[in-house]
Amino acid sequence: MTKKDRYQFVIQYFLDHTPEAETELVYDNPFQLLVSVILSAQCTDKRVNMTTPALFAQYPDAASLSKAGFDDLLPLVKSISYPNNKAKHLIGMANMVISEFGGIIPMTVDELVKLPGVGRKTANVITSVIDNQPNMAVDTHVFRVSHRIGLVSSRAKTPYAVEKELVKYIPEHYVHKAHHWLILHGRYICVARQPKCFECGIRPVCKFFKKNVKE
DNA sequence: ATCCCGAGGG
DNA sequence: CCCTCTGGAT
Structure with a gap:
């Protein structure tokens, strides 16, 4: 063998x-998948899918999420692992997407890992699932x-x-x-x-x- | 007590 | 390399 x-x-x-x-994560666009994958760290996909509908209703895109207040966002991710870190990362990610990438989720690993809360694993998921890159x-x-x-x-x-x-x-x-x-x-x-x-x-x-x- | 689609910092 | 973050399910 x-x-x-x-x-x-x-x-x-x-x-x-x-x-x-x-993937079992429920999403409609690259922004939603990126948020879901960030939230999925040390947490089941099922629980992520339970929390994202309310999150996306209030913050449907990077522009709205970038303006979110930490105290407003925290309750929406409170039942997820590491809610403080993730709320902070989500707001930071959205801000950089707006300021550095024109509001569009970048689609290379090198660019994605610059975003707060996005490491190599998350960058590989996004580029693979959205763009079918062999990562x-x-x-x-x-x-x-x-x-x-x-x-x-x-x-x-x-x-x-x-x-x-x-x-x-x-x-x-x-x-x-x-x-x-x-x-x-x-x-x-x-x-x-x-x-x-x-x-x-x-x-x-x-x-x-x-x-x-x-x- | 251990595990869940990890990341950031030291 | 290590540590911390930290809620819910089993």
Whole structure:
């Protein structure tokens, strides 16, 4: 079982089973997706989707959000992890979008990471989902699943190291899909605690299964 | 007690 | 590299 064989099996498995995988965040435009992804840090997508309708009703675009007062915005994100940081980041992000990018959400990783509250993972999500750029966002799920299956070296200790290995082996036109495949697999099958290995079709090539689970 | 589509700062 | 931020679900 070479690494190439493992990738081929995994890609074919997802193509056969969940070819339609996409983000579960609810959004209508790049601004809304950016806000949602910023809010999603250490928080479930379901909870983000519960809070964003009221948020977008009051602040539908970067212009309105840039003028938001911290004390007005805070209650709208209070049920999310790190509400103080995120409220501050959202207002700062909106201000920079207006002042530096003419009110348009930039669509390169280098520009996006300049925005407050936007790191490499968020920038990769935006450019991949909105613009189909072959950028692999490595979140907690992608990190865990990639290591468990054996898609990346155990020496890949950081999300960036995992990202570089994944994009090296995944064909460019599958990178966008592969992000969502690994996310959703991690969310529903290869969960952090007690992964559901016997519901998982990837177990024939999975290092974790071979090492820790006996049939 | 641990985890959820992380980022910023030291 | 480390730490802090910090609500809700399981």
